[in-house]
Amino acid sequence: MIAALETAMSQVPYSMAYDAREALLKDGLNALTAQHYAACEPYRRIIDGYWKGATNAQSVDAVPYLPVSLFKTQKLMSVAPEAVRVTLTSSGTTGQAVSRIFMDAEASSIQQRALASSLMHVLGKKRLPMLVIDTDAVFKDPRYMSARGAGVLGIMRYGRNHAFALTPNLQPDFDAVRAFLDDVNGEPFFMFGFTYLVWINFYEQFRDAGLDLSNGILIHSGGWKKMIERAVDNIQFRSALGQAFKLKKIHNFYGMVEQIGSILLEGPDGLLYPPNFSDVIIRDPVTWEVAPNGTPGVVQTVSLLPHSYPGHSLLTEDLGVIETVDAGINGWMGKGVRIIGRVPKAELRGCSDVIAAAA
Amino acid sequence: MNDKIDTVFLEALGLDNLDDKSILKYNEIEAWDSVAHMTLIAGLEDAFDCMLDMDDIIDMSSYDMAVKIMAKYA
Numbered sequence: 001m002i003a004a005l006e007t008a009m010s011q012v013p014y015s016m017a018y019d020a021r022e023a024l025l026k027d028g029l030n031a032l033t034a035q036h037y038a039a040c041e042p043y044r045r046i047i048d049g050y051w052k053g054a055t056n057a058q059s060v061d062a063v064p065y066l067p068v069s070l071f072k073t074q075k076l077m078s079v080a081p082e083a084v085r086v087t088l089t090s091s092g093t094t095g096q097a098v099s100r101i102f103m104d105a106e107a108s109s110i111q112q113r114a115l116a117s118s119l120m121h122v123l124g125k126k127r128l129p130m131l132v133i134d135t136d137a138v139f140k141d142p143r144y145m146s147a148r149g150a151g152v153l154g155i156m157r158y159g160r161n162h163a164f165a166l167t168p169n170l171q172p173d174f175d176a177v178r179a180f181l182d183d184v185n186g187e188p189f190f191m192f193g194f195t196y197l198v199w200i201n202f203y204e205q206f207r208d209a210g211l212d213l214s215n216g217i218l219i220h221s222g223g224w225k226k227m228i229e230r231a232v233d234n235i236q237f238r239s240a241l242g243q244a245f246k247l248k249k250i251h252n253f254y255g256m257v258e259q260i261g262s263i264l265l266e267g268p269d270g271l272l273y274p275p276n277f278s279d280v281i282i283r284d285p286v287t288w289e290v291a292p293n294g295t296p297g298v299v300q301t302v303s304l305l306p307h308s309y310p311g312h313s314l315l316t317e318d319l320g321v322i323e324t325v326d327a328g329i330n331g332w333m334g335k336g337v338r339i340i341g342r343v344p345k346a347e348l349r350g351c352s353d354v355i356a357a358a359a
Numbered sequence: 360m361n362d363k364i365d366t367v368f369l370e371a372l373g374l375d376n377l378d379d380k381s382i383l384k385y386n387e388i389e390a391w392d393s394v395a396h397m398t399l400i401a402g403l404e405d406a407f408d409c410m411l412d413m414d415d416i417i418d419m420s421s422y423d424m425a426v427k428i429m430a431k432y433a
């Protein structure tokens with residue numbers, strides 16, 4: 001594990017202020033660029049061809065970045081193929097190629113540890129009883145085997161005594177939920193689900209069931225596409241769940257398989273915060289220059305986690321805006337980000353083509 | 360203590376024997392995938408009547424590590 005990551009992980013999660021984080025990330029990202037440049041030939045060709053070599057970046061925003069879509073077309077790894085222990089694939093939008101992410105034993109342990117530190121920040125150190133807002137068929141039934149199943153399984157290890165709120169047909173399982181709530185008997189518990197399932201298959205089905213979820217902590221994630229179709233935003237989501245279930249502790253998170261383990265977690269002000277070992281840069285979609293805070297643009301994410309593949313600096317296909325820096329509410333520091341939606345397809349072409357040509 | 364751990368490993372990973380414990384590593388043998396990992400954790404918690412921390416679960420990447428971790432709870 002690189003030294004900068006150890007330093008970042010040794011501090012309270014989400015507590016590092018912008019200046020200190022910038023300095024630490026600059027060193028760590030430069031170290032990762034050098035490491036991947038030496039170990040990953042396709043990455044080296046991109047850096048030489050498009051970025052004029054692996055020079056030491058003088059600031060975080062000067063660190064070379066790759067478009068996230070590159071992981072769909074290229075096999076990018078910085079470890080020997082026989083050292084790969086886990087290959088992750090993205091869910092992918094219908095009809096699209098999926099990303100492939102390669103991890104050796106060390107990289108896999110680093111990402112689990114990092115994810116655990118983020119989750120523990122809101123869940124506490126003890127594993128809580130867990131209500132999964134999904135069906136257990138999502139990982140038990142091979143026909144379902146999907147990124148969703150892998151996601152559920154990946155999070156489930158952070159809870160215990162799991163119950164599942166939905167049947168294999170994604171219908172509400174009232175008996176399972178009531179039995180779970182009887183068992184926890186007023187103690188805190190953990191709920192996890194993909195945002196659209198939480199809304200459509202849980203909230204809309206259970207809202208009149210008189211459930212008291214006031215001791216629950218809900219962590220949810222996933223695309224907002226189906227939510228936008230229903231005209232539900234984060235504020236309505238929170239207030240509806242609060243009214244129906246007395247559920248107040250709700251944390252959305254934003255993450256992607258290409259930077260697995262780094263999650264932007266919803267803080268007390270409803271904004272998404274990158275953990276200490278990562279950050280968000282917003283770029284103007286025309287000039288690719290850094291956009292000023294408060295101005296929407298394309299989201300770039302940097303993270304010190306990717307050790308086995310060159311994913312430490314990625315241009316995503318999402319639009320976002322930095323709303324605050326070092327707001328410090330309940331100790332949450334760094335950038336407070338709002339994700340606005342997907343970039344319309346055509347806009348990323350320029351960048352992708354340049355990189356593809358260079359490769 | 361090792362007997363209890365062995366019983367849980369045999370059941371959770373669905374193995375016939377534990378002749379070579381050095382190969383028992385998470386994600387290195389087919390039997391020990393993420394589903395089996397949770398079965399294993401639940402089994403160890405039952406057998407030792409304890410509750411493992413998140414750190415324990417991440418650290419438990421081999422049979423040897425499991426013995427080391429469970430010693431805290433034995």
